[in-house]
Amino acid sequence: MANLSVANLRKDIAVADYEKTIQTTFRDVSDALDATDTLRREALAQESADLVFQRKSEVIQRRASYRNVLIPPRYCW
Structure with a gap:
């Protein structure tokens, strides 16, 4: 009878350890998925910011080029 009680106790401990391992694994996977998201x-926000910066740079370059047409260099006078 004592051997059976010890065996059942060991089984219960093993099951509890296994359940804890499964819960830990699910938590780790969930954390990894959250981090990936x-x-x-x-990354999407950075790409959007990069596009905005690129568009602003293009507008500034066009304005600078147009300004050079409107205001000729001083040596032309």
Whole structure:
């Protein structure tokens, strides 16, 4: 009877350890998926910011070129 109780106790401990391992694994996977989603959103935000910067740079370059047409260099006078 004592051997059976010890065996059942060991089984219960093993099952509890296994369940804890499964819960930890699911939590780790969930954390990894959350991190991946966060990185994806950050990358999209950075791409958007890069596009805005590129468009602003293009507008500034066009304005500078147009200004050079409107205001000729001083040596032409």
